Amino acid sequence: MTFTIRGTPIGWLTIFIAVLASMGGFLFGWDTGQISGLIEMDDFKERFAQGPPGEKDWNVWIEGVIVSLLSVGTAIGVMCGAPIADWLGRRWAMTVECVVFSIGVIIQVTSFTAWYQVAIGRLVTGLGVGALSAAVPLYQSETVPRQVRGALVGTYQLFITFGILLAYCTNIGTRDYNNSGQWRVPIALGIFFAAILGVGILFCPESPRWLAARGRNEEAYRACAAVRGAKYGDGNPWVEAEYQDIIAAVKRDEHLGQASWIECFHRPNKTLYRTLLGMALQAGQQLTGANYFFYFGVSIFRSTGLSDSFVTQIILGAVNFFCTFLGLYNMERFGRRKPLVFGALWMSFWLFVFAIAGIVGGPTEDEISPGVGKLLIVAACLFILGYASTWAPGIWIFVGETFSLRTRARQAALATLSNWTWNFLIGFFSSPIASDIHFAYGFVFAGCNLANAVIAYFFVYETADLSLEAIDDMYNDPTCKPWKSSDWVPAGYESRDQIKNKDEGQAAEVGEWSKSPSAIPGEQEKNKANPLQVA
Structure with missing residues (x-):
């Protein structure tokens, strides 16, 4: 539901x-x-x-x-x-x-x-x-x-x-x-x-970010789907986008080892x-x-x-x-x-x-x-x-x-x-x-x-409406000052209001991308590839 x-x-x-x-x-x-x-x-x-x-x-x-x-x-x-x-x-x-x-x-x-x-x-x-x-x-x-x-x-x-x-x-x-x-x-x-x-x-479900950090990608995807009320492997654009952000962040840090x-x-x-x-x-x-x-x-x-x-x-x-x-x-x-x-x-x-x-x-x-x-x-x-x-x-x-x-x-x-x-x-x-x-x-x-x-x-930086991964990017932007952080947005956006108001449009774009077999866990399993492997 x-x-x-x-x-x-x-x-x-x-x-x-x-x-x-x-x-x-x-x-x-x-x-x-x-x-x-x-x-x-x-x-x-x-x-x-x-x-x-x-x-x-x-x-x-x-x-x-x-x-x-x-x-x-x-x-x-x-x-x-x-x-x-x-x-x-x-x-x-x-x-x-x-x-x-x-x-x-x-x-x-x-x-x-x-x-x-x-x-x-x-x-x-x-x-x-x-x-x-x-x-x-x-x-x-x-x-x-x-x-x-x-x-x-x-x-x-x-x-x-x-x-x-x-x-x-x-x-x-x-x-x-x-x-x-x-x-x-x-x-x-x-x-x-x-x-x-x-x-x-x-x-x-377990935290999808914790699961992905330990290489349990399929479980991470299932957790993302569960909190969205989606079915596993149905190519839900919101699940796909969130999962890909998590995997990208994990891959960025994986060569650094345990903190x-x-x-x-x-x-x-x-x-x-x-x-x-x-x-x-x-x-x-x-x-x-x-x-x-x-x-x-x-x-x-x-x-x-x-x-x-x-x-x-x-x-x-x-x-x-x-x-x-x-x-x-x-x-x-x-x-x-x-x-x-x-x-x-x-x-x-x-x-x-x-x-x-x-x-x-x-x-x-x-x-x-x-x-x-x-x-x-x-x-x-x-x-x-x-x-x-x-x-x-x-x-x-x-x-x-x-x-x-x-x-x-x-x-x-x-x-x-x-x-x-x-x-x-x-x-x-x-x-x-x-x-x-x-x-x-x-x-x-x-x-x-x-x-x-x-x-x-x-x-204090303004973090409302941003994903956890985008928040990390904001802190790493040397041009962003705390008192002006409300205006900071990820690449591809012009304002925080655009993030809120254009979620449906973003979903349609992500939906087109998510039709790729490589992005859908069910297709990967059919192809006997590593579940949810991200290139």
């Missing part, structure tokens, strides 16, 4: 692949969202917090360790994820990583009074989540057609927000349990969600440029300040005069989730650069409002009036609107489509390592910093967002 976007056939399998693989993002969101509520639950605090029975409360450093060790695990996991994804393939790598995640969940739910066992369990789940964060965007960007790549790769971020929201809702549903089910149930549910991804992904980590820092082909830019943007995504609210939202709004701070977090989570749909639209409608620039400026403004309102309304959280508390929540919601509709999906799309085929897995891993490193730093240090400077912490993130806007304007 197929449907059409911009005159281009897309198979329903494409949607299924994007949604299922995005469960890797859901697992991260689930762990991120649940911990802010768990540390406020009575049974969890009584078992793992410090102080005399009945009066226990968190030492800010131990709280930081429990919250942030997930990010330590993800930082390690993402570095393992790249070679695993290259070795086993994108699909089997995700299955193995779901098993690792589940082991971490088991460690957590079998804890009784040792806070460090919970922390170790979060470390292990982080290994799985981090490795998934390397494999999932790669698999999505390498598999889905370019006409829907931005929106479908962005579903990874959408599912992060969905995981956060569902974790908030689960926390509020279990917090009134009078036993350890308060926190064991939300944690244990992670195994169920991991099983959906770990088992389901094995029924999807090493050090090659990610080589200057030729703007490899170093792209590696450092990816790391800077992933760090910038964390330094927007979003996870400050997601990790510590319950604590931040506990004393603002609102009746239920758990409900406040659900409001923030719902804004984050539903505004991510706007983000998917923005990335397709306005490209990549403009949303990143204007989104950073929008977030900076509302963080200034948040910080000023907090400082004027009272130097500490305990002195905030109900009126100021409501203003804080409005500012936080409008900040999250900007984050969810720009930087949240935009950076994962950047990682999925910017790097060249040969070094893509390793460069994506290094960029994502930067994300998890800063995620850890924010998770670990936010509690003690906020306890000292309180709402002035918002000024730090507001300044970081101003820096993000500058980086996005001067260094």
Whole structure:
């Protein structure tokens, strides 16, 4: 079954692949969202917090360790994820990583009074989540057609927000349990969600680019056909064109051998440029300040005069989730650069409002009036609107489509390592910093967002509507500057609009070419030639 976007056939399998693989993002969101509520639950605090029975409360450093060790695990996991994804393939790598995640969940739910066992369990789940964060965007960007790549790769971020929201809702549903089910149930549910991804992904096709890079050309062609909803060997022009682009890119790199980590820092082909830019943007995504609210939202709004701070977090989570749909639209409608620039400026403004309102309304959280508390929540919601509709999906799309085929897995891993490193730093240090400077912490993130806007304007290239191979060519064009990259087009085109509007005309031209027996796998097999061999 197929449907059409911009005159281009897309198979329903494409949607299924994007949604299922995005469960890797859901697992991260689930762990991120649940911990802010768990540390406020009575049974969890009584078992793992410090102080005399009945009066226990968190030492800010131990709280930081429990919250942030997930990010330590993800930082390690993402570095393992790249070679695993290259070795086993994108699909089997995700299955193995779901098993690792589940082991971490088991460690957590079998804890009784040792806070460090919970922390170790979060470390292990982080290994799985981090490795998934390397494999999932790669698999999505390498598999889905370019006409829907931005929106479908962005579903990874959408599912992060969905995981956060569902974790908030689960926390509020279990917090009134009078036993350890308060926190064991939300944690244990992670195994169920991991099983959906770990088992389901094995029924999807492997990345055609990964297959072609290993000489498995016939399987690569079948994968291209599957996501287009086409039959194998029927000469579908879209399948033929995409397959030929993949083979050409593979042949261009095959004489270079296996890429090493050090090659990610080589200057030729703007490899170093792209590696450092990816790391800077992933760090910038964390330094927007979003996870400050997601990790510590319950604590931040506990004393603002609102009746239920758990409900406040659900409001923030719902804004984050539903505004991510706007983000998917923005990335397709306005490209990549403009949303990143204007989104950073929008977030900076509302963080200034948040910080000023907090400082004027009272130097500490305990002195905030109900009126100021409501203003804080409005500012936080409008900040999250900007984050969810720009930087949240935009950076994962950047990682999925910017790097060249040969070094893509390793460069994506290094960029994502930067994300998890800063995620850890924010998770670990936010509690003690906020306890000292309180709402002035918002000024730090507001300044970081101003820096993000500058980086996005001067260094990010516009990649919308281009194939992964054309994106690589754009970066290698010495005449193309980031702020003018929206006008860059592959040979044979005059504008990006022409790429979008003339897809049907291109299909007709490719259709004539594809009638050649040498381009159709079925004919090659009849002629007993090497399947899908390209001269």
